[in-house]
Amino acid sequence: MTTQTRNDKHSLILARGAQVMIRRGYHGTGVQEIVQAAGVPKGSFYHYFASKEDFALQALEALYRPRLERYRVALNEAPGTPCQRILAYYRELTAHFSRQEKPEYHCFIGSLSFEMAELCPPIGQKVLAILGQSVELLADCLEQARRQAEIAADSDCAAIAEFIGNAWEGALLRMKVSGSVTPLQRFLDQLARLLECQ
Incomplete structure (x- = not known):
């Protein structure tokens, strides 16, 4: 995976996941909802974010x-x-x-x-x-x-x-x-x- 691809996926998870968290709140949003919104596997989340x-x-x-x-x-x-x-x-x-x-x-x-x-x-x-x-x-x-x-x-x-x-x-x-x-x-x-x- 190139650096650009990694950056793009990181930005995608941030953008899509943030939209979910904005609407559902912090406690109403789980990692599963974030990765579903971004269309990426759950492992990708923990590659970019510690928690x-x-x-x-x-x-x-x-x-x-x-x-x-x-x-x-x-x-x-x-x-x-x-x-x-x-x-x-x-x-x-x-x-x-x-x-x-x-x-x-x-x-x-x-x-x-x-x-x-x-x-x-x-x-x-x-x-x-x-x-x-x-x-x-x-x-x-x-x-x-x-x-x-x-x-x-x-x-x-x-x-x-x-x-x-x-x-x-x-x-x-x-x-x-x-x-x-x-x-x-x-x-x-x-x-x-x-x-x-x-």
């Missing part, structure tokens, strides 16, 4: 590394001022959900947080690390806004970034429960007021 916990840790990294990179690009390389880039990013996400007949959102990191953060410290630490990276990216963009006098000179950019991240996650949860994008639209309204950019 289901190891799989979850690798899946978190595989799913959120590209998402964090897209976030970084949106906040740093898109047109507009820092505040405009932040608002544009969340407007685009809200528009994405608005186009769905019934807004659907399955949050892998949220699901693992609820199920495993206390029971499995390595998963809890990985979740915190990913959330921390997201806050840092947003805080860096807000720092640019502060330097450009878009927001107050005494703004606590890290605290504002954490507040925005928490508010967004809460809005997504409310959207999932209600089946409506109204919580996201209200989030956007308040974000625009917070950043004082329309």
Whole structure:
């Protein structure tokens, strides 16, 4: 088996297995369900992963590394001022959900947080690390806004970034429960007021 083939199979198991775990939860997903979704024998799973916990840790990294990179690009390389880039990013996400007949959102990191953060410290630490990276990216963009006098000179950019991240996650949860994008639209309204950019 070539290195490329091994990498492809590893990525396939991660992608297909993560989708199962996102929908069924950590405890509701066994190794058998993961390998069935990937169409590989059970032995292949243990060739790439030491355990289901190891799989979850690798899946978190595989799913959120590209998402964090897209976030970084949106906040740093898109047109507009820092505040405009932040608002544009969340407007685009809200528009994405608005186009769905019934807004659907399955949050892998949220699901693992609820199920495993206390029971499995390595998963809890990985979740915190990913959330921390997201806050840092947003805080860096807000720092640019502060330097450009878009927001107050005494703004606590890290605290504002954490507040925005928490508010967004809460809005997504409310959207999932209600089946409506109204919580996201209200989030956007308040974000625009917070950043004082329309």
